[in-house]
Amino acid sequence: MTSAKISSYDQHGGGGINNQKMALIGAVVHAFETGIPFAFPRISEMDQANHNYEKYDYSVIFDDDPLKAVLKKYGITTVPFSADLDFDISYENCFWKTFHLFAHSEFLKEDLKGQLVSDLIGAFVPRVLVTSSFRRLREAIHNRDGEVLFCQFRIENDWIVHCRNEIIKVRSASEELYVDYMKIGLKIANTFPNIRNVFICADEPSMPASKEQIKLDLLQKFGIRALFKTDFLGTSGDDFFRPNEHSLIDMALCVDGTNFVGTTRSTFSNMVALQRYSAEAHKEPSYIYNHMSLRLKKRVDNGAAASVDQAVPVSGKEIVIKDTHIAKLMENGTEHPLLLREGASLSFEDAVDYGEKIELQKPLFDERLQSTGNVILDKSHIVML
Structure with missing residues (x-):
């Protein structure tokens, strides 16, 4: 093992792709702060067939040129990745480093570190976005009669448990814990009464009701036509895209949409809001549904806060x-x-x-x-x- 400390990690198991993006940002910032070299960590992906984790190079799923350009801009040296490197920081510490950087809105600061964080947010360019399969999917979704509202519905069964066991410990005074799909639909209808098409990002196999039931309930109660990715890809979607790419596709669609609705407690929603803010042409502010209001609330934190009280102001109305x-x-x-x-x-x-x-x-x-x-x-x- 080399004696030189390296800012990177070799995680065991793995989190979702957005958590891994946050960890990578933390590793780059750590290299910037300490002056030690950075190594591109491997990306982790669960094999759904046998529930084992596969690891592969960053460049397999992301175009590495944008991130290399950021590293060069800030004078951060790189070394090739190896599991035998002497890592100076863990995957978990990298993730939480970024979590706190976002919470303190470092990306809004005008110092070098703030500019670095802002540049890193926009440096992740999935290779799947240039494929013909993705272009056809995006065109099919947008080829609807009327505007499409892009949303993350964090309604899966594991989220119910997480809300009851974990989020309840840190919930804000005005925060709603688990928000089911009908309550989200109500808030959308109250806020966007003219919207009829809602594209829903969710882990479909883990939802508390079938896709067909959710579509029927939202249509009958609110006149909302719910759209899911499998409506366009079918069950053969896995033939076109890797598991991590499915999440990256959802994120790209949500970043590109006119409006986005999510929750402050999801790193997916927060990263979408951050990337929408960091885009060259700033998008409309994002909305959240995990607020006690019967309407969606417009974020003022640009995706930085996990706390509802920090993400939206008190209206007093x-x-x-x-x-x-x-x-x-x-x-x-x-x-x-x-x-x-x-x-x-x-x-x-x-x-x-x-x-x-x-x-x-x-x-x-x-x-x-x-x-x-x-x-x-x-x-x-x-x-x-």
Whole structure:
């Protein structure tokens, strides 16, 4: 083993391709900070047939010229990868390094490291994007009657468990834990009432309902035509693309779309938002659905934050009820008791703050029912959105 320290890693197992992109960014930044050489780490990919991980060179799936250009621009030297190198940092530490770089919006800073992070975000160019198969797929999706809204629906069964066991520990005050596909559909319909085509990125075999059931439910309830990649590729999609390429294709479609909807808790959604921001022609801001609002919320963090409270501002025009209680309805000078159940949403244009209480001027209940009077309630029972 060589004695020279190298900024790279040889991960065992592997994360999703977006987590690996984040780890690679961390390794490059570590090389920049320490002055040690960088080696292109191998990409890890699960073989779905036998659940073993295959590893291959970065250049197999990405065009390495853009990243090499970034390395040269910032004076970062490279060495060929070998598992026998003396790695100075682990895969996990590289990932978390990037996670914190994003959380602190390093890509917005004008110093050299900030510029490096920004350049790295745009340096991943999947080779699959120049294939005729991808071009045909993109054309087929966009050849619809009306605009297509691109979304990540993080609704898979493993996500239900992850929300209950992990995200609940760090959730923001205004954050909704697991958001099912019907709730996402409701928020889309409330925010984009004229949108009829929604392209959904999800791990289809792991969804809690069949693709056909999801398509039927969204169409019948909201008039939304749900589109999935397998609608265009069929079950033979694996004949055209590698497993990692499927995720990269989803990301490319979402980055290129007019609007994108995702969740702050997914590295996929956050990387899409970051790449949309870093594109030469800045895209429209991305939206999130894991906020308690009955509408989608527009991100102001450009994809940097995992926390809802950091990703979107408080509007002061909407509340959600934390626990069931009795409020007051003031109607024509008469006071009536009003039962407000946990999870109810009230939106309003004007309010009067009385310290411990707040009076909402004729609020709208759950985006549907207009109150005939003002509602007075204790602020300890609400979350201001």
